[in-house]
Amino acid sequence: MPATIKDIAERTGKSVTTVSRALHGYDDVSAQTKALVRQVAEELGYEPNRLAQRLQKQRSDTIGLILPTFGPRFSDPFFSEFLAGVGNRAARDGFDLLVSTQAPGPNELQAYRRKVQGRQVDGFIIVRTRRQDERIEYLRRAKAPFVAFGRTEGVLDFPFVDEDGVLGMRLVADHLVSLGGRHFAYLTPPQELMFAHYRLEGLRQGLLAHDIPLRPTDIIAGDLTQRGGFRDAGSLLDRAARPQAIVAGNDLMALGAMSAAQSRGLIVGQDIAITGFDDIPMAEHSHPPLTTLHQPIYEIGAMLVDMLLAIIAGRVPQPSQVLLEPRLVVRRSCGAA
Amino acid sequence: MPATIKDIAERTGKSVTTVSRALHGYDDVSAQTKALVRQVAEELGYEPNRLAQRLQKQRSDTIGLILPTFGPRFSDPFFSEFLAGVGNRAARDGFDLLVSTQAPGPNELQAYRRKVQGRQVDGFIIVRTRRQDERIEYLRRAKAPFVAFGRTEGVLDFPFVDEDGVLGMRLVADHLVSLGGRHFAYLTPPQELMFAHYRLEGLRQGLLAHDIPLRPTDIIAGDLTQRGGFRDAGSLLDRAARPQAIVAGNDLMALGAMSAAQSRGLIVGQDIAITGFDDIPMAEHSHPPLTTLHQPIYEIGAMLVDMLLAIIAGRVPQPSQVLLEPRLVVRRSCGAA
DNA sequence: CAACGTTTCCAAAACGTTTTGGAAACGTGT
DNA sequence: ACACGTTTCCAAAACGTTTTGGAAACGTTG
Numbered sequence: 001m002p003a004t005i006k007d008i009a010e011r012t013g014k015s016v017t018t019v020s021r022a023l024h025g026y027d028d029v030s031a032q033t034k035a036l037v038r039q040v041a042e043e044l045g046y047e048p049n050r051l052a053q054r055l056q057k058q059r060s061d062t063i064g065l066i067l068p069t070f071g072p073r074f075s076d077p078f079f080s081e082f083l084a085g086v087g088n089r090a091a092r093d094g095f096d097l098l099v100s101t102q103a104p105g106p107n108e109l110q111a112y113r114r115k116v117q118g119r120q121v122d123g124f125i126i127v128r129t130r131r132q133d134e135r136i137e138y139l140r141r142a143k144a145p146f147v148a149f150g151r152t153e154g155v156l157d158f159p160f161v162d163e164d165g166v167l168g169m170r171l172v173a174d175h176l177v178s179l180g181g182r183h184f185a186y187l188t189p190p191q192e193l194m195f196a197h198y199r200l201e202g203l204r205q206g207l208l209a210h211d212i213p214l215r216p217t218d219i220i221a222g223d224l225t226q227r228g229g230f231r232d233a234g235s236l237l238d239r240a241a242r243p244q245a246i247v248a249g250n251d252l253m254a255l256g257a258m259s260a261a262q263s264r265g266l267i268v269g270q271d272i273a274i275t276g277f278d279d280i281p282m283a284e285h286s287h288p289p290l291t292t293l294h295q296p297i298y299e300i301g302a303m304l305v306d307m308l309l310a311i312i313a314g315r316v317p318q319p320s321q322v323l324l325e326p327r328l329v330v331r332r333s334c335g336a337a
Numbered sequence: 338m339p340a341t342i343k344d345i346a347e348r349t350g351k352s353v354t355t356v357s358r359a360l361h362g363y364d365d366v367s368a369q370t371k372a373l374v375r376q377v378a379e380e381l382g383y384e385p386n387r388l389a390q391r392l393q394k395q396r397s398d399t400i401g402l403i404l405p406t407f408g409p410r411f412s413d414p415f416f417s418e419f420l421a422g423v424g425n426r427a428a429r430d431g432f433d434l435l436v437s438t439q440a441p442g443p444n445e446l447q448a449y450r451r452k453v454q455g456r457q458v459d460g461f462i463i464v465r466t467r468r469q470d471e472r473i474e475y476l477r478r479a480k481a482p483f484v485a486f487g488r489t490e491g492v493l494d495f496p497f498v499d500e501d502g503v504l505g506m507r508l509v510a511d512h513l514v515s516l517g518g519r520h521f522a523y524l525t526p527p528q529e530l531m532f533a534h535y536r537l538e539g540l541r542q543g544l545l546a547h548d549i550p551l552r553p554t555d556i557i558a559g560d561l562t563q564r565g566g567f568r569d570a571g572s573l574l575d576r577a578a579r580p581q582a583i584v585a586g587n588d589l590m591a592l593g594a595m596s597a598a599q600s601r602g603l604i605v606g607q608d609i610a611i612t613g614f615d616d617i618p619m620a621e622h623s624h625p626p627l628t629t630l631h632q633p634i635y636e637i638g639a640m641l642v643d644m645l646l647a648i649i650a651g652r653v654p655q656p657s658q659v660l661l662e663p664r665l666v667v668r669r670s671c672g673a674a
Numbered sequence: 675c676a677a678c679g680t681t682t683c684c685a686a687a688a689c690g691t692t693t694t695g696g697a698a699a700c701g702t703g704t
Numbered sequence: 705a706c707a708c709g710t711t712t713c714c715a716a717a718a719c720g721t722t723t724t725g726g727a728a729a730c731g732t733t734g
Contacts (some may be wrong), residue, residue, distance in 0.1 A: 016685095017686095017720095017722085018683060021722090028681075051392040054721090058689065062435075079417050080420075100428055117339045120387045255622060259622040263624075287600075288593065345689075352713070353690085393693090398732055456720095485696080
């Protein structure tokens with residue numbers, strides 16, 4: 001049975017009001033009383049009951065993050081680093097992080113609704129935005145504080161951090177073309193994800209600038225996993241007209257594609273070029289190391305928390321919309337180095 | 338301003354008591370009133386205020402998980418899958434998951450204390466147990482519900498799930514010796530981690546059974562990361578007497594070691610054998626695929642939640658101590674297949 | 675000495691919910 | 705008409721905290 005303010009009040013002979021105010025350092029409490037109260041609190045090992053504090057203050061000091069797990073499994077090095085960024089920054093400012101897992105679908109909105117209306121969280125971080133994102137529409141309607149990692153289609157009147165996928169993929173296209181590539185294939189993440197759209201668009205634009213079209217048959221829709229990349233790249237590689245380069249929409253798929261190429265006896269970076277997106281730690285140490293686009297995922301997490309806390313505090317985040325330029329990291333998988 | 342029970346009471350002309358009981362389906366409320374209350378609740382979009390519920394019930398319906406981030410960065414595919422297992426199972430039973438990040442150190446215990454005594458969580462899942470684990474000692478003293486992923490030294494009087502690291506590494510040793518290896522090196526995780534201890538001990542035992550000693554110079558202490566594995570394996574490989582096999586304490590270090598070997602022109606699985614531990618998704622699709630020990634990390638997470646919820650509910654978890662046998666997954670990195 | 679300002683304290687209300695311990699209303703059997 | 709059981713309802717207390725609006729005690733000033 002943990003000690004309460006009441007216990008301290010009894011032990012000190014003061015009222016709960018005075019104890020509360022003493023602990024918070026209000027100056028309508030004498031220095032002597034303050035010292036006494038603090039000493040007794042220490043003795044009793046007092047910790048304020050957060051549930052009571054929260055009910056009283058009508059604030060949960062908690063931010064919500066719902067991981068969009070596709071399927072029961074979910075293994076993404078990208079997210080663990082993102083989570084670290086979010087968690088560390090939130091902790092620094094005394095906020096808790098409520099993490100849920102919820103696949104997109106009919107129950108998804110309810111999960112958000114319950115947490116917002118049930119006052120479980122003061123705000124949300126939305127990840128993996130979709131082209132039409134009902135989560136964002138809901139939060140906007142409910143006037144609940146939120147920030148998004150990624151953009152959506154339509155009016156961008158909400159705070160977000162995103163990487164410029166179009167620019168990133170144009171860099172990739174330029175680089176691969178400069179190495180002599182003419183026939184490309186693209187492993188795209190699920191097309192309802194907004195970043196998938198940007199990345200495809202960027203690649204298309206980048207190639208078109210060199211008069212190289214990206215044909216529908218050269219685009220394969222994957223699922224962001226290594227296994228998926230392995231499978232889909234395999235089917236590409238088994239075609240009569242093998243592409244000279246496989247551009248993947250994220251690093252995991254790219255690593256899977258590398259594996260598929262290698263298991264067919266191809267030398268990656270020589271017989272075929274492969275690139276990714278994200279620059280997860282794995283990309284640096286794969287064999288060969290993966291050419292990819294770097295985004296500072298840890299910092300993005302931290303930045304989103306800063307923005308969200310500003311909104312929760314009733315301020316306007318500065319800046320409130322951030323578009324980061326991904327940096328092309330050229331490694332050996334594309335045959336350059 | 339979300340609707341409260343009071344609002345429903347006013348709209349229906351009933352008391353808050355009746356509304357509360359109607360919503361919970363108590364049978365001292367007439368069917369008619371129940372229907373009315375539910376309809377109005379629906380109309381108003383009523384969601385119970387969890388903060389109030391929690392204060393009243395003295396339960397937070399939340400379980401805590403503190404990720405031991407070493408350094409600011411933290412990228413571990415192992416944990417994201419573990420998190421999915423924990424999160425999904427907790428959500429199934431209506432529990433929230435409070436995730437924090439906290440490096441081991443002087444502030445660590447305070448983080449646990451605050452959440453336990455502040456009633457923020459009903460129980461904890463401890464991960465990456467250490468040989469002497471003050472977190473466990475504290476939670477035991479505080480009589481707070483907890484379960485651990487891993488064991489500790491001393492009396493094992495707490496509920497845990499762990500893999501049998503000794504057995505696992507003996508399997509590895511047997512296998513590598515059967516392939517003709519005589520000179521081994523081991524990349525160990527930080528030795529204060531209990532699983533590092535078991536794994537080293539298992540390897541030692543396994544080799545000793547074949548009269549092969551593991552000399553202190555053949556053991557290098559790493560940090561669980563791919564980068565660390567790359568660096569440490571590199572220093573091993575640059576020695577005059579190069580080991581025939583590098584056994585790594587986890588998959589990430591093993592992948593780093595593979596990269597180090599390959600960057601020195603060695604063919605992994607032929608010039609040198611490399612093995613890991615964990616069987617992360619990456620292991621299957623690395624090149625060559627990594628021989629490793631499989632542990633069902635998603636299920637472990639789910640199992641731990643089941644056990645913890647039992648304890649929170651005042652029951653005794655069945656079983657309360659689980660030791661899983663890791664399965665040796667032989668792939669090409671050790672030269673067998 | 676009265677009026678006033680300071681310092682220090684506290685009772686009570688409030689946050690939104692659940693539970694306790696009745697009580698009113700109604701029918702049923704005598 | 706009465707006693708009794710059922711059904712249906714509700715006022716009040718409680719969870720632990722913070723805040724509001726004083727009030728008491730004391731010193732200072734006119």
